[in-house]
Amino acid sequence: xxxxxxxxxxxxxxxxxxxxxxxxxxxxxxxxxxxxxxxxxxxxxxxxxxxxxxxxxxxxxxxxxxxxxxxxxxxxxxxxxxxxxxxxxxxxxxxxxxxxxxxxxxxxxxxxxxxxxxxxxxxxxxxxxxxxxxxxxxxxxxxxxxxxxxxxxxxxxxxxxxxxxxxxxxxxxxxxxxxxxxxxxxxxxxxxxxxxxxxxxxxxxxxxxxxxxxxxxxxxxxxxxxxxxxxxxxxxxxxxxxxxxxxxxxxxxxxxxxxxxxxxxxxxxxxxxxxxxxxxxxxxxxxxxxxxxxxxxxxxxxxxxxxxxxxxxxxxxxxxxxxxxxxxxxxxxxxxxxxxxxxxxxxxxxxxxxxxxxxxxxxxxxxxxxxxxxxxxxxxxxxxxxxxxxxxxxxxxxxxxxxxxxxxxx
Amino acid sequence: xxxxxxxxxxxxxxxxxxxxxxxxxxxxxxxxxxxxxxxxxxxxxxxxxxxxxxxxxxxxxxxxxxxxxxxxxxxxxxxxxxxxxxxxxxxxxxxxxxxxxxxxxxxxxxxxxxxxxxxxxxxxxxxxxxxxxxxxxxxxxxxxxxxxxxxxxxxxxxxxxxxxxxxxxxxxxxxxxxxxxxxxxxxxxxxxxxxxxxxxxxxxxxxxxxxxxxxxxxxxxxxxxxxxxxxxxxxxxxxxxxxxxxxxxxxxxxxxxxxxxxxxxxxxxxxxxxxxxxxxxxxxxxxxxxxxxxxxxxxxxxxxxxxxxxxxxxxxxxxxxxxxxxxxxxxxxxxxxxxxxxxxxxxxxxxxxxxxxxxxxxxxxxxxxxxxxxxxxxxxxxxxxxxxxxxxxxxxxxxxxxxxxxxxxxxxxxxxxxxxxxxxxxxxxxxxxxxxxxxxxxxxxxxxxxxxxxxxxxxxxxxxxxxxxxxxxxxxxxxxxxxxxxxxxxxxxxxxxxx
Numbered sequence: 001x002x003x004x005x006x007x008x009x010x011x012x013x014x015x016x017x018x019x020x021x022x023x024x025x026x027x028x029x030x031x032x033x034x035x036x037x038x039x040x041x042x043x044x045x046x047x048x049x050x051x052x053x054x055x056x057x058x059x060x061x062x063x064x065x066x067x068x069x070x071x072x073x074x075x076x077x078x079x080x081x082x083x084x085x086x087x088x089x090x091x092x093x094x095x096x097x098x099x100x101x102x103x104x105x106x107x108x109x110x111x112x113x114x115x116x117x118x119x120x121x122x123x124x125x126x127x128x129x130x131x132x133x134x135x136x137x138x139x140x141x142x143x144x145x146x147x148x149x150x151x152x153x154x155x156x157x158x159x160x161x162x163x164x165x166x167x168x169x170x171x172x173x174x175x176x177x178x179x180x181x182x183x184x185x186x187x188x189x190x191x192x193x194x195x196x197x198x199x200x201x202x203x204x205x206x207x208x209x210x211x212x213x214x215x216x217x218x219x220x221x222x223x224x225x226x227x228x229x230x231x232x233x234x235x236x237x238x239x240x241x242x243x244x245x246x247x248x249x250x251x252x253x254x255x256x257x258x259x260x261x262x263x264x265x266x267x268x269x270x271x272x273x274x275x276x277x278x279x280x281x282x283x284x285x286x287x288x289x290x291x292x293x294x295x296x297x298x299x300x301x302x303x304x305x306x307x308x309x310x311x312x313x314x315x316x317x318x319x320x321x322x323x324x325x326x327x328x329x330x331x332x333x334x335x336x337x338x339x340x341x342x343x344x345x346x347x348x349x350x351x352x353x354x355x356x357x358x359x360x361x362x363x364x365x366x367x368x369x370x371x372x373x374x375x376x377x378x379x380x381x382x383x384x385x386x387x388x389x390x391x392x393x394x395x396x397x398x399x400x401x402x403x404x405x406x407x408x409x410x
Numbered sequence: 411x412x413x414x415x416x417x418x419x420x421x422x423x424x425x426x427x428x429x430x431x432x433x434x435x436x437x438x439x440x441x442x443x444x445x446x447x448x449x450x451x452x453x454x455x456x457x458x459x460x461x462x463x464x465x466x467x468x469x470x471x472x473x474x475x476x477x478x479x480x481x482x483x484x485x486x487x488x489x490x491x492x493x494x495x496x497x498x499x500x501x502x503x504x505x506x507x508x509x510x511x512x513x514x515x516x517x518x519x520x521x522x523x524x525x526x527x528x529x530x531x532x533x534x535x536x537x538x539x540x541x542x543x544x545x546x547x548x549x550x551x552x553x554x555x556x557x558x559x560x561x562x563x564x565x566x567x568x569x570x571x572x573x574x575x576x577x578x579x580x581x582x583x584x585x586x587x588x589x590x591x592x593x594x595x596x597x598x599x600x601x602x603x604x605x606x607x608x609x610x611x612x613x614x615x616x617x618x619x620x621x622x623x624x625x626x627x628x629x630x631x632x633x634x635x636x637x638x639x640x641x642x643x644x645x646x647x648x649x650x651x652x653x654x655x656x657x658x659x660x661x662x663x664x665x666x667x668x669x670x671x672x673x674x675x676x677x678x679x680x681x682x683x684x685x686x687x688x689x690x691x692x693x694x695x696x697x698x699x700x701x702x703x704x705x706x707x708x709x710x711x712x713x714x715x716x717x718x719x720x721x722x723x724x725x726x727x728x729x730x731x732x733x734x735x736x737x738x739x740x741x742x743x744x745x746x747x748x749x750x751x752x753x754x755x756x757x758x759x760x761x762x763x764x765x766x767x768x769x770x771x772x773x774x775x776x777x778x779x780x781x782x783x784x785x786x787x788x789x790x791x792x793x794x795x796x797x798x799x800x801x802x803x804x805x806x807x808x809x810x811x812x813x814x815x816x817x818x819x820x821x822x823x824x825x826x827x828x829x830x831x832x833x834x835x836x837x838x839x840x841x842x843x844x845x846x847x848x849x850x851x852x853x854x855x856x857x858x859x860x861x862x863x864x865x866x867x868x869x870x871x872x873x874x875x876x877x878x879x880x881x882x883x884x885x886x887x888x889x890x891x892x893x894x895x896x897x898x899x900x901x902x903x904x905x906x907x908x909x
Contacts, residue, residue, distance in 0.1 A: 064783060064785055065679070066675050066678070066679055066784060066785035067783040067784050067785050067814075068678065068679075068784070069783065089679075089681065113628070123594070123598070126597075126628055126631055127594060127597075127598050136876060140872040140875070140876065141870075141872065142870070142872050142873040142876045143869065143870065143873050144873065144876075146781075146848075146849070146850045146868070147783065147848055148781040148782065148783060148813075148814060148848070148849050148850050148853070149781070149784075149813045149814065150586055150590070150595065150781050150810070150813045150814070150815045150853035150854060151781060151850045151852075151853060152583065152584045152586075152595075152635050152852050152853060152854055152855070152856055152857075153850050153851050153852050153857060153861070153865065153868060153869075154857065154865060154869060154873075154874070154877050154895065154896065155632065155635070155636055155639075155640075155877040155880050155881060155895065155896070156584075156597075156631055156632050156634065156635050156636070157632075157873075157876060157877065157880060158631075159597070159628045159630075159631025159632055159634075160627060160628060160629075160631065160632045160880060162628055162631070163624070163627070163628050164627055164628075168627070179683070180678070180679060180680065180681040180682075180683070181681060182681060183681055207539075210655065210722060210723075210724075211722065212721060212722060243722075243725055244682075244725045244728050244729060244732075245725070246724055246725035246728050247721075247722055247724045247725025247726075247728075248725075249724075250722065250724030250725065251722070251724070286623075288621065288622045288623040289620065289621050289622050290537075290540050290620070290621030291540055291621060292537075292539040292540050292621075293621070320621055321623060352620065352621065352622040353617075353620075353622035353623055353625065355623060355625060370625040370626055371624075371625045371626015371627060372626055374613075374626075375611070376613055376627075376629055376883060376884070377626055377627050377629070379883045380627055380629070380880070380883050383879040383880065383882065383883050384876070384879065395626070
């Protein structure tokens with residue numbers, strides 16, 4: 001691990017540029033750290049990497065409420081943005097899962113394309129980012145996109161940088177689209193009588209119900225109990241309804257068809273975002289396939305976690321994404337998650353994608369690294385980080401790439 | 411320091427040196443190319459005569475006329491891939507073209523091959539439960555909505571040309587439309603693209619119809635809006651949207667543009683996200699009302715605001731009422747709420763056909779497309795008025811007020827050199843003030859040929875060079891849609907940079 005004294009802590013984009021240029025000159029690897037809350041998650045970066053801190057690069061640089069857009073330096077915590085926008089009756093609808101109190105930094109949220117329960121209704125990071133300032137891996141400061149809500153000028157480097165985990169450039173500033181807060185923002189907790197398989201009914205019910213919730217998240221009993229929303233031992237559906245009073249009242253009536261509900265404090269969403277905290281050191285994975293198959297995905301997750309009573313499972317039903325937080329000690333559950341093909345029982349086949357968010361370091365090497373090995377992806381990396389100085393290894397790219405950095409010309 | 415070579419990422423077809431795009435290419439044997447293409451698509455699928463090519467010398471942008479060297483029309487996916495392979499073998503630059511409704515000159519082929527995609531017009535699959543469709547690039551935008559309608563679904567992005575424009579073209583331009591205010595632009599509705607790259611390689615971008623989350627770089631996001639420079643779509647997977655339970659359309663008329671602009675800001679700030687919020691100024695209103703598209707707008711008004719809210723029926727009238735009150739409070743003379751679908755369609759017709767209505771007024775029309783921060787609307791509209799007066803031109807404003815996407819347009823006679831010059835000057839000044847107000851040079855029409863001269867207004871040389879780099883990842887020889895989007899010298903500078 002790099003000693004803190006060796007970390008770069010730039011105050012400006014030019015400071016970031018200096019760091020990247022120094023890294024290129026000395027063939028050093030850079031480990032980009034926003035708020036630092038992701039450092040222990042994700043794939044290990046080359047062990048000799050030097051940390052580039054971005055928490056020193058913070059602050060909202062432009063916010064005109066009437067434009068419903070905001071620009072902030074990369075290290076700005078989401079909580080700071082939430083406070084500034086709440087004062088104007090607005091919000092940034094990025095609610096990625098994060099362990100830190102401050103919600104993580106805007107730069108890291110965009111760089112990792114992390115999404116939370118609001119994503120189905122209000123968009124993924126790729127839908128919300130309007131523009132970025134980036135220091136590319138060859139040490140150039142570039143800008144992409146802009147500060148306006150509609151923009152097709154030039155090739156879309158904003159989308160390219162969103163979700164690239166810093167491997168194409170260090171994001172130094174981000175412009176985002178904001179939304180006006182709904183007049184009423186109400187959360188319901190619906191207890192689902194019956195077995196966990198009821199995910200199928202919930203999902204089907206949601207599709208046909210006369211409602212368009214801001215979020216619809218199914219919780220397994222363990223997570224529901226942790227969040228204090230029920231103690232009945234059944235799964236719980238959290239519904240977030242927004243709009244004018246009349247609309248929300250109507251949706252609330254409609255929600256009654258999906259289960260017995262109670263209005264609860266909207267703060268539950270903050271607790272859900274941080275639910276990894278209930279299980280320090282846990283393994284975090286998520287599965288996704290077609291939304292119409294979300295009940296199968298849910299069952300797959302539940303079966304994998306059988307025998308792990310502390311495993312926390314939740315699903316963004318409309319996106320078809322199921323996420324699980326599994327205590328590292330529950331090795332049997334972990335083995336089933338990572339090697340479902342070894343599973344004895346013949347449940348529904350899961351044919352979608354499993355993405356690991358947090359794994360013990362030793363397990364990362366066996367994880368597939370989708371989307372990093374094909375020709376186009378390798379060429380993108382070569383075009384923007386030709387010396388592989390930026391977060392080398394974080395996408396699971398092979399030993400060859402690391403050799404490129406040290407050995408010079410590929 | 412060793413120069414990074416793109417080729418290291420895995421061999422290139424044709425042995426071309428990546429990044430060396432400034433080298434003159436050897437002359438192309440046109441006759442041999444035409445024969446090879448005819449072998450793929452048949453003799454009737456290749457047009458070579460000037461009289462036949464004349465149809466393909468323009469798109470929706472006036473003032474440009476470019477003859478392709480030849481035009482080829484593959485009938486299906488396999489033929490399209492083979493056409494691209496033949497073009498690669500010949501080192502021939504080419505321009506993909508959908509319906510040719512674009513407004514930036516992006517589909518013009520200047521003495522290069524034009525690849526017409528309108529024969530690939532099948533909806534390949536439609537999954538109502540997951541609200542996803544897979545279509546060929548030549549499927550017409552409105553035809554997709556018609557195919558989805560029986561399932562209570564529709565395709566949300568609705569450019570005004572939707573009756574003719576194709577999904578492939580929409581993807582290339584990242585097309586918008588009035589309802590993008592609430593529903594987002596093409597980017598937000600495309601889940602996947604299978605594309606053939608200029609060297610003939612077929613790639614799959616995005617999760618497509620699998621429904622799984624994406625992993626790796628968002629190359630789909632980069633592809634959408636790449637204006638035909640990155641690849642040709644073989645199929646496009648799009649998200650469909652559930653038809654709203656109810657819709658309310660309002661028309662408010664104002665005696666000043668300023669009032670209408672301020673009403674727009676107030677509506678956006680109040681917490682309601684309208685499905686659309688469109689503005690038309692006095693000259694536009696009068697052109698529409700004098701045309702066959704007359705929509706019943708008050709002809710003496712200086713501005714009308716067309717607002718639409720949709721979604722769940724519950725509470726929708728309350729939202730419509732709130733918008734009506736805001737308009738009245740900002741000086742609207744009357745606010746009308748369309749009572750039935752026919753009335754709504756009529757109100758919309760005036761907006762969607764506004765450019766057509768201008769045809770009565772002048773022989774030529776130049777449509778600008780700039781975006782400004784929403785709070786700048788009143789100030790920028792006032793400055794546009796000054797510019798128009800100074801250059802003695804009539805600017806009509808018809809635009810997506812809700813997202814600050816302006817479409818100032820000027821009717822003129824292109825055969826009058828003096829008038830044409832004044833129009834050109836006025837348009838340049840308008841663009842400059844939009845950029846100075848913190849805006850951008852195109853919100854939905856694309857850069858194409860028309861806006862390429864403005865790119866350096868908003869991007870630094872290194873930012874433009876980075877765009878070139880991305881382009882060369884997809885098309886190292888820069889054979890696709892040459893001379894569009896990024897000025898060639900920006901790319902040359904990058905190619906020559908010291909390493």
